[in-house]
Amino acid sequence: MNQDHELIESTPVVVEDRRPEAPPDVVPGTTLGSTDLPPRPFDRRPIVPTWIRDARQRKAFVRWLAAYAWHTSAFHTVRLPKYLARIVLQAPLGAGRAIAALFRWVTDAEGRPLRLSAIERGDVTGYMSLSRQRNNRVRLRLTTTASLAACAVSALGVAGVLWPRLSWAVLALMVALAGWHGRRENRPFLDPAVVVQRARKLTPDLVTHAFQAAGLGKEDNPVTFPRPICRDGDGWLALVDLPYGRKAADALKKHQDIAAALDVDEVQVFLDRIRGEGGSARRVALWVADVDVFAQKPAVTALAKADQVDFWKGFRFGQDARKRPVRLAMVWSSLLVGAIPRMGKTFAARLPAAAAALDPWVQLFVFDGKGGKDWQPFELVAHRYGSGARTAVVEHLVHVLHELVEDMNDRYERLRELPNDLCPEGKLTPAIARNKQLGMPLRLVCVDEVQRYLEHPDHGKTVLELLTDLVKVGPAVGIMLVLATQKPDAKVMPDSLRGQLGIRFAMKVMNWQSSDTILGAGAYPDLDASKLLRAHKGVGILLGSDDGALTEFGGQIIRTDLMDLPTLQKICERGRELRITAGTLSGVADGGDYIVEHPAPRLLDDVLAVFTEDEARLWSETVIARLAEANPDAYDGWSPTDLATCLKPYGVTTGQVWGQTPDGRGANRRGISREAVLEALAAGCD
Structure with missing residues (x-):
């Protein structure tokens, strides 16, 4: 994208599929011979390019074009004195080249080899004919040149008398033309305004070569392109069909090999399966970013400007590398966030809690095993709140979890007695959750540094049993969990608890075993959070492992939105106002004090x-x-x-x-x- 002499075309040419197509007379459902290929469904190309119809891509292109034009013009404007000096220094050489070229043309130098050849062959007739032709040509060219020169001198003389300044303009023009003609062929006359990237433009030939280098195609059986390669956001997008018999999963495993063949860092290369009606088991989407997208400044959470959130409809959690928003729906599921320290784990875990804070019909239960200020603003909206891992807080957590389990069991009993038109699927509905008389609001339980509670010598086993019970059957009646840990250890968090969490978000970890602990056994080698960079704060692999819509996308590398403490404080203050208006402020936020502190011994x-x-x-x-x-x-x-x-x-x-x-x-x-x-x-x- 960064070139000062060439604007990028938005629609390159499609590589032609050189493999034989299925016979046109094959009827769907009939058996094909061993050499025939199955017919592909008819795929219409869009009349208007996608980047024109899509507002996000259109704005991205306009932003790039404006920035490109401004930078290029400013760059060359500053260097005008250098260019002028270069023109003056190269003008004598250019003038000499022009005079020499004119002399060769007037004297018919191009015909001299033919005349010498006739002399060597002894062809007198041919030589005499060529000599007469040369004399006539030289006479005509010399007369024409002299006439044009005389006319030019006369015109310049008259113009110089009438417009004295014109002579200086003509002189400057002649010097400029001479300087341009005298430029060096091995060096551009204008300095490049931007650094040329090695993979500035994704072409069909480049992609084909990359997949062949990765062992995913051959020259006689290459990859093909169902659609043209085009710009998509801040990069290039190519839909690639692997050769018949090769699976898309094979390409995902060759991610680093493809990046090496494209001569870019693997953090700029993204491969995704194309599923559903427009997909195939051999079709992948290859997106190559212009820069390291996750090294850029993260987006501020949309919750900062949201007046209210409907937690049933989900909320924006972050965005992928192509800057497409990624929404998270917590209803009917629970979330596990795992990472090593200082990778943005707490920031990610706070996003669902902040969204719940802006829904006055959601009760928040917040326990911060680390203590400190990270979760302190939630005291304004939380139904229950605990900070630290001292005995009084752990005892209160156990008490709260017991209450939640009892409420969960009671909800199932009460839902069973409700009429079918009010509870059609045997699960909680928005109407039921927002009915104060029924008393079954959505409840979100957030536990940061959960390993500190699970490792407690006296209550750790009880906490594990209660959390496991809640995560197994609680979501169906509106009780959801968000658990965050910097110690994704199978001993600390066994599979009986971890395996029931429907949404996983694995940020940077130390090894693939820890990544598998968070994402689930078997995720490696396709999904490995240990390969994420430490410099990419807030970046992780998001995976849905239940029956939610997120599961269909597979593992996605995304970056969570930024929400610092001042922003979180404003969100919680707004959430408190919403609860006061709706009459749902309760618990700690309403002035309750539920933690019984043991006096410090003397x-x-x-x-x-x-x-x-x-x-x-x-x-x-x-x-x-x-x-x-x-x-x-x-x-x-x-x-x-x-x-x-x-x-x-x-x-x-x-x-x-x-x-x-x-x-x-x-x-x-x-x-x-x-x-x-x-x-x-x-x-x-x-």
């Missing part, structure tokens, strides 16, 4: 409490055992080293303490004295 007081009045010193192991028995939530799992580390800031140190073992024997072990604890308490009070 270590010195607790340590002093384990001493009896007649005990002056105790072993550290005895102290931590009594602490764990009195307050297991705070001290369970402590070691003598932990006790010594925590007491050191208070000035209490451990030393050798004499005591008796359970069998009555005496021994010296590390311990603390009651007097040291009392002194530390007194110092703290002072």
